[in-house]
Amino acid sequence: MKIQEVYHGFRLLRETPVPEADVTAYEFTHEKSGARMLYLKTTDDNKVFSITFRTPPTDDTGVAHIVEHSTLCGSRKYPLKEPFVELVKGSLNTFLNAMTYPDKTMYPVASRNDKDFQNLMDVYLDAVFYPAMRENPQVLMQEGWHYEIESPEAPLTYSGVVYNEMKGALSSPDDLLESKIMAALYPDTTYHYESGGDPAAIPQLTQQMFTDFHARYYHPSNSYIYLYGDMDIDEKLRYLDEAYLSHFDRIPVPSHIDRQPAFDALRHAAQEYPVSVGEETREKTFLSLNWKIGEAQDAKTMFAFEILEHALLRTPAAPLRKALIEAHLGKDVDSEFETDLMEPFFSIIINNSEAERQEKFYTTVMETLRRLVADGLDRTLMEASLNRFEFKLREADFGSAPKGLIYNIHCLRSWLYDGDALDYLFYEDTLRELRDGLAQGYFERLIETYLLDNPHVVLLTLAPSTTLAAEKERVMTEELAARKRAMSAEEIQAVIEGTKALKLRQQTPDTPEALATIPVLKLDDIRRKAYELPLAVSKIAGRKLLESDVETNGIAYLTFYFDASRVAQADLPYAYLLCALLGSVDTQEHSYMELANLANLHTGGMSFDLGAYTYKDAPETFLPKLRVKAKALTRKLPELFSLLREILMESQFTDAKRLKELLEQEQVSIEMNMQRSAHNVVASRLAAYFTKAGAYEDEGALPYYEFVKSFLKDFDASLVRLREAASRLLPRLFGGEELVVSLTISASDAAAAKAELGHFLQQLPAEAYPKEEYHFPLKKENDGFLSASQVQYVGKGANFKQLGFSYTGAMRVLETLLRYGYFWTKIRVQGGAYGAFTRLRRDGQLFFGSYRDPNLKETLDVFDGTAEVVRHFEATDREMLKSIIGTMSGVDMPLTPRMKGDAAAECYLRGITYEDRQQSRDEILSTRQEDIRALAPLIDACMHENAICVFGAEEKVNENAALFGRLTRVMD
Template structure:
C-alpha cells in the first residue's frame, strides 16, 4: 500500500513505524463518509478493534453515558434486547466493553480468534450506527430514566440503569470530589458537565434530545476507528466499507472541545458530601489543590509532570507526601495527573482532614515545593522514578487488558484533539531527553512554572454532611409529588401502563429468530491446541524453583512464596496488615525512606500479596500462600534479591509513628471501599 492509494473506499493518508509498540502504522480517511481509521500492524494475535466518537456534553443529563448503554440494547442486524449478553456466551473475547469519558465515548473489543474478532466488530458497528433505541423509547426508559409507579395512590419514583448507577456513584466522596474539581477548573467548557449524568438532571432528558445527540455525534465523520494486531487489513477495510461506511456521506459535525481561559487567581470551592446520620463528621473532610498544567501538545512537559507527580507524591520517600502526612492535618494523601483531556491537570488530595486545615494544606504544599525548587530534587529519587517509568513503558504489561487497547486509549489523548495520534506512543526520544535534563534545573523550573507560579487552579474543600442525603431525598420526593399533583388520573394511568409494559418487555425472552441472528463460534473455529508455556522445576539449596524461559524484554519477574499454614487461625485476619507493612517500614540496614528510594531506583516494583490456591485433585482443600514479588531488569537482579532478603529477614516493626501512619491509611482505604 502506498500513500494516496484508495483501498476499499479508504484513502491512505500516511504510513509510519513506531518501534516503541513494534508496529507499522497506516492512517486512513474514508472518502465517502469522512471516517478516520488508524491501523497498527504487528505480530500480536490479540487483535483490537474500537470505534470512538467525540461526545462533548452541554448539560448534566448524562446523555453520552445513557447512549453508551442504549446502543448495546439491540440493532438493525441483531434485534435482541441485549445482544452482548448472548454474544459472550459463544465468544472467546479478551475484552468487551464500552466507556464514557468527559469528552468521548469508546466501544472497544479484542479477541485472539479471527472469526470471533470479525463477529465482535460486526455487532459493535451495527450497534453504534443502527441502534434500535432510535425507534423504541422504552430503551431510554430502561437505560436512562422513567417514572416508576404501579398503583394510582402510590408516590412517583425515578428508576433507570444510569439513573441508579449515578445516584450511587455521586454519593461517593471520591467521585463527588472529582466532579467538583472539574467544575472548578473548567467552568466555561464541556468539562464542567457530568458526562455520566447527575441524578438531579437526568430526568430532564427527553427522548427527542436523546435521539438528537446520537444523530449529531454518532456520525462516521465524527468517528475514530482503530485496528491493532495481526490481521488481513484489506479484508477488514472491505468489510467496514461495504457493510457500514458506504451507507453514509460526509457531514459537518461541530464537536470541537473548547479551551478554558486561564484564571487570575486560585479559586476556592466548598461543597458537601453525604454520610450516614449516625456517623461522626470528625476527620472526614477531603482537601484538594489542583492546577491546569499544560496542553495536550506539550508532550515532553506532560510526561515530566507525570514523573514529578510520582516522585513528589506516590513514593514513600516522596518529599511532598511526607510533609503532608507528617503535618498531622490528615490521614492519607493521594494525587493524580490527568492527561486524557485537552488541558491536563495536576491534583493533590488529602483525606481524613478538617475544613479548617485547608489554608495550612495549601501552605504546606507551596512551602515544600518552594524548598524543593531552591535546594533541588533528590536526583536519586528522580532518576529512580524515571527508571520505573521507563520500566513500565517498555514492559507494556497492563494486567488483563490487551496492550493494543491501552495503546488505543493512549493515542486518543492526542488524536481526539486533531493532533498526531502517534505522538503519545513515541517515548524513546522523550526518555533520553528527560534523562539528559536530570543534570539541569528543568524539573525545578517545571515545578516553579506549572505549580508555584500557576494561578490557573482551584482549592476544593469537600465536607461531610449527615443531613445532605435526607435533604436530597426530601427534595426529590417533593418534586415528584408536585409532578404527580399536576397530572390527571388518566396521565397517571398512562405512567402505570408504560412502566408495566417496560417490565413485560424486560421479562419476555427474545424470540428464537432474534437469537439466531447472533453470530456464535463453532468448534471448528477454535484451535484445538492449547498454547504451551515453558515451565521447568528445579531445586536450589533445597528450595523448589519454578523457572519459565520466555521473552520478557530483559525483565526478570521474581516471586518468593511462603506457606501460611503456620499462622494460627486467630491471627489470619491480620495477615493483610503484615502484607501492607512489608517493604514500607524500617529494616536493620535502612530506614523506610532510604529503602523506598532503593526499591524505586533498582526495581520496577516490589510488594506482597496473599493468594489462596486450590490443590490439584482435592476440590475441597486450599493452600494459603504469602507472596513477595519483584520485577527488575536482569542487570539489577542481584541487588533486587538483596533488597528482598532485607525485607524478609531484617524488617523492624518498632517505629510506632510509622506503623500508625500505615495502619490509619489501610483503615481509611477500607472505609472508602465500604
C-alpha cells in the first residue's frame, strides 16, 4: 500500500512500524463518509475489531449508556430482540461487549476464527448504524426505564436494566465518589454529567431524546474504526466500504468536547452516600483532593504521572502515603489517575475519615509535596517505580482481555481528541527521557506544575447518611404516587397494557426466520483436539517441579504451592492475615520501605494467598495450599529469590504502628471489595455449606473480615497473639518436602532459572510437621446479609456430586443455555437485573446467582423453575449448534504465557489429565437436546436442597426474613 493512495474508498494517510507493540500501523480516512480507521498489522491471530463514537452527554439521564445497551437489541439485517445474546451463544468470540465511557462509546469484538470475526463485525456494524431502537419504543422501556403497574390498584414503579444497574453502581461509595469528583472538577463541560445515568434522572429520558442522541452521534463521520491482528486488510476495507460506509456522506457532527475553564483557587464540595439505618457512621467519611491534570494527548506527561502516582502513593515506600497515614486522617489512603478523558484527573482519597479533618488533609498533602520538591524525590524510589512501570509495559499481560483491545483503548486516549493515535503505543524514547529526567528534577517539576501550583483543585467530602437511601426512596415513591394521581383511568390502563405488551414481547421467542439471520459457524470450524498445556514434571532440590515451556519474552513466572494442611484450623485467620502482611512489614535486613523499593527495582511483583483444591471430581478431597506468586526477568532471578527468602524467613511483626496501619487498610479494602463484588461473597458462602474446600476458602471471606475487625478492637492483646501465631506458623507454611513449584519460562532461559531456583529451595526449612484435621460444620445456614445496597445479589446452590450425580461436559453447554436463555430472559430482561450467573463444576459445585438485582424472592423462584425448563428443553439443531459453539469460545479462550503455566499447574494439582479435558471437550461437542434434558433431575435435586444466600438491601432482605436461617448486618 502506498501513502495517499485510495483503497476501496479509504485513503492511506500513514504507515508506521511500532516495535514496542510488534505491529505496523496503517492510518486511513474514508473519503465519502469521513470515518477514521486504524489498522495494527501483526501476527497475533486473536483479531480485534471495534467501532467507537464520541458521545458526550448533556444531562444525567444516562442516554449514552442506554443507547449502548439498546443498539444491540435488533437491527435492519438482524431483526431479533437480542442479537448480542445470540452472538454470545453461538460465536467463538474471545471478547464481545460494549462499553460506555464519560465521553465515548466503544463496541469491540475479538475472535481467532476468520469467519466468526467477519460475522461479529457485521452484526455490530449493522447494530450501530441501523438499530431497531429507533422505531421500537419497547427497547428503551426494557433497557432504559419504564413505568410498571399490573393493576389499577397497584402502586406505580420504575423498572429497566440500566435503571437497576445504576441503582446498584451508585450504591457503592467508591463509584459514587468518582461521579461526584467529576461533577465538581468539570462543572461547565460534559464530564459534569453521569454518563451511566443517575437513577433520579433516568426517567426523564424520552423516546425522542433517545433517538435524537443516536442520530446525532452514530454516524461514520464521528466514528473511530479499529482493526488489529493477522487478516486480509484489503478484504476488510472492501467490506467496510461496500456494506456500510459508502452509504453515508461526510457530515459535521457536533461531538466536540469543550475544555473546562481553569479554576482560580481551591474549591470545596460536600456530598453524601447511603449506609444502613443501624450502621455506625463514625469514621466512615471519604476525603478526596482532586486535580485536573494536563491533557490526554500529552502521552509523556501521562506516563510520567502514572509513575509519580505509584511512587508517591501506591508502594509501601510511598512518602506521601506514609505522611497521610501518620497524620491519622483515616484508615487507608487510595489514589486514582483517570486518563480516559480529554482532561485527566488525579485524586488522593482518605477512607474512613471525618469531615472535620479535611483541612488537615489538604495541609498535610501540600506540605509534604513542598518538602519532597525542596529536598528532591528519593532516587531509588523513583527508579523502582519507573522499573515497575517499564516491566508492565514490556510484559503486556492483560489477562483474559485481548492484547489488541487494550491497545485500542490506549490509542483512543489521544486519537479521540484529535491527537496522534499511536502516542500511547510508543514508549522506548519516553522511558529514556523519563530515566534521564530522574537526575534533572523532571518529576519534581511535575509536582510543582500539576499539584502545588495548579489552582484547578477540589477538596470533596463524601459522608455517610443513614437517612439518604430512605429519603431517596420516599421522594421517588411520592413522585410516582403523584404521577399516578395525575393520570386518568385511561392513562393508567395504558401503562398496564404497556407493561403487559412489554412482558409479552420479552416472553415471545424470536421467529425461526429472525434467528436464521444470525450467522453460525459449523462444528468443522472448531478444533476437535484439546489444546496442550505444556508441562514437564521433575524434581529439584527434593521438591516437585512443574515446568511449562512457553515463550515468555525473558520473564520467569513462578508459583510456589506450599502445603498449608500443617496449619491448625484455629490458626486459619492468622494464616490469612499473614498472607496480607508478608512483603509489607520489616525483615531482619530491610525496612518495609526498602523492601518495597527492592521489589519494584528487581521484580514484576510478588503475592501471597491461601486456597484449597479438590482432587478432580471428588468434592470430599481437600488440598489446602499457600500460593506464593512471583515474576521477574530471568537475569533478575537472584535478586527475586534473595527477596523471597528474606520475606518468607525473616519477616518481623514487631512494629505495632505499622501493623495497625496495615490491619486498618485491610479492613477498608475488604469492605470496598464486598460492595463491588458481593456476588463473590454469596458464592463463597454457598460453597461453604457443602465442602471442606469451600468452607476453607470462605474462612478468608466474611469470617476473616470479622477477625480483622475484632483484632483492631482489642489491638494490643491481638498483636501478642499474632506474634505467637507467626512464630508458630511461618516454619509450617514455608517448609517441608511437599512443596510444589511451577515455573513458566522459555526453554532457552530454563537452565539458568532452575539453577537459581535450586539454590533458593535449599535454603528453605525442610522440617516435617503433621497434617492437621479440619472440622467444618458444612451446614446450610441460608444467610441473608444486610447492607446499604439498593439492589440484591441472590444465590442458590448445592453440590451435585454429593447427591449422586456425575460431571459431564454437557453441563458447560447447559451453563450457556441458562445464562443466555432462561436466566437472561427471566432475571435480566423481565426482572431488570444487570445479569445472572450459572456454574456447574467438575467438583460438583452448582451455583446460580444474580447481579445488581431489584428482586429477591422472584429470582429464587426463577432458580427453582430451572429444572422444569430443562426437563422440557427443546431446540432446533441450529440452536444446539450455536450453544455448543458459544460454549467452546470460553473453553478455548486464549491464554497468556502466565495463564498457560497456571492452568497446567492447577490441572496437575487436581489430577485433571489431558484425557479428562479431551473427554469433556468431546462431550461438549456432541451435546444433544436429550443430554440437556437428562440434567433436569440433577438441577431438581440441587434446588430441593434449598441452600440460599443473599447479599442485599436491608429492607428487602428483612421483608423476606422467613427465607433465611440467619440475618447478619455486614458492616456495622
